[in-house]
Amino acid sequence: MEAMRAVQILNPSGEVTMPRPDRTRVMCVANQKGGVGKTTTTVNLAVALALHGNRVLVVDLDPQGNASTGLNVPHHTGVPDVYDCLINSMPLEEVTQAVEGIPNLWCVPATIDLAGAEIELVSVVARESRLDRAITAYPGHFDYVFIDCPPSLGLLTVNALVAAQEVLIPIQCEYYALEGLNQLINNINLVRQHLNPRLEVSTILLTMYDRRTRLADAVEQDVRNHFGDKVLHAVIPRNVRVSEAPSYGQSVVTYDPGSRGATSYFEAAQEIAERGVKEPVSRNA
Numbered sequence: 666m667e668a669m670r671a672v673q674i675l676n677p678s679g680e681v682t683m684p685r686p687d688r689t690r691v692m693c694v695a696n697q698k699g700g701v702g703k704t705t706t707t708v709n710l711a712v713a714l715a716l717h718g719n720r721v722l723v724v725d726l727d728p729q730g731n732a733s734t735g736l737n738v739p740h741h742t743g744v745p746d747v748y749d750c751l752i753n754s755m756p757l758e759e760v761t762q763a764v765e766g767i768p769n770l771w772c773v774p775a776t777i778d779l780a781g782a783e784i785e786l787v788s789v790v791a792r793e794s795r796l797d798r799a800i801t802a803y804p805g806h807f808d809y810v811f812i813d814c815p816p817s818l819g820l821l822t823v824n825a826l827v828a829a830q831e832v833l834i835p836i837q838c839e840y841y842a843l844e845g846l847n848q849l850i851n852n853i854n855l856v857r858q859h860l861n862p863r864l865e866v867s868t869i870l871l872t873m874y875d876r877r878t879r880l881a882d883a884v885e886q887d888v889r890n891h892f893g894d895k896v897l898h899a900v901i902p903r904n905v906r907v908s909e910a911p912s913y914g915q916s917v918v919t920y921d922p923g924s925r926g927a928t929s930y931f932e933a934a935q936e937i938a939e940r941g942v943k944e945p946v947s948r949n950a
C-alpha cells in the first residue's frame with residue numbers, strides 16, 4: 666500500500682520512467698567522512714529505483730548495519746550476513762533477504778559480526794576481491810547493486826571499490842566537506858591502477874543542503890566547479906522527514922512521499938537511471 670501510494674504521489678501521471686540499464690550497474694556509495702548521508706542515499710535511491718521497475722540489491726557493508734535497519738531487514742546476531750560471504754565464502758544468495766513491502770528490492774544485511782571482518786580479512790586469500798567474487802557469482806540478475814560503505818577506507822571499502830564499476834560520493838554541504846575527499850580519490854585511483862581498471866567516479870550527490878546558509882551555496886559551487894557534470898542536478902535538502910523515516914524502518918520515499926526529501930531522492934534516482942542508458946559515463950574520473 667505504502668509503495669503504491671508513494672508512486673502515485675511522486676509520479677502521478679506515470680510519465681516518469683526509470684529505464685533499466687542493459688547491464689548490472691554496481692555502485693559503491695563511499696565517503697570516509699562519517700554522517701554525510703551514504704546510507705540515507707543508498708536506501709532512498711534503491712527504493713525509488715525499485716518502485717519504478719528496476720531490480721535492486723542493497724549490500725550493507727557497514728558493521729553499524731544502518732542500511733539493514735533503514736530497509737527493516739532483520740540483522741541481529743545469528744542472521745546470515747555479508748560477513749559470512751566475505752569470510753566464510755557463503756554464496757550471496759543464501760544471505761539475501763527480500764525487502765518487505767517493496768517489490769524488486771533485496772538486501773544483504775550486515776550484523777555486528779562484520780566489525781571483525783576488517784581485521785580477519787587481512788589474512789584471507791584474495792582479501793580485496795571477496796565481495797567482487799560473491800557478486801559476480803550471484804545467479805540472479807539485478808539492474809542495480811548498491812554497496813553502502815562504512816566511514817573508513819579500510820578493507821571493507823576496498824572490497825566495495827573492487828566489486829563496483831561506479832563510485833557514488835555523497836557530499837554534505839558543509840564546511841570541511843571537501844577535506845578528506847582527496848584521500849578518497851587517491852584510494853580510488855590506486856584501486857583502479859592495481860585491482861579494478863573499470864572503476865570510475867560516476868556520480869556526486871550533494872546532501873543535507875540548507876538553502877538558508879550562504880555556506881551551502883559556496884560548497885555547491887565548489888563541488889560543481891571541481892567535479893563538473895558528475896554532480897547530479899538534484900540536490901538533497903536537509904529535511905526532518907528524511908531523518909525520521911529510518912525509525913519507522915522506512916525510506917523517506919515511502920514514509921512521506923510528498924516531502925522535499927522524497928521528491929529530491931526521486932529526482933536523483935531518475936537522473937541516475939537516465940544517465941545509465943544515455944551516455945556511457947566518462948572514463949576519466
Ligand SMILES: Nc1ncnc2c1ncn2[C@@H]1O[C@H](COP(=O)(O)OP(=O)(O)OP(=O)(O)O)[C@@H](O)[C@H]1O
Nearest residue numbers: 699700701702703704705816873902903904907908
Ligand atoms: N537530507 C537529510 N536531512 C536531514 N537529515 C538527514 C539527511 N540525510 C541524512 N540525514 C541524517 O543524518 C544522519 C547521517 O546520515 P547517514 O546515516 O545516511 O550518513 P552516513 O554517511 O551513512 O553515516 P555513517 O558514516 O555513520 O555511515 C542520519 O541521522 C540521517 O537520518
Ligand SMILES: [Mg+2]
Nearest residue numbers: 703704727731
Ligand atoms: Mg552509513
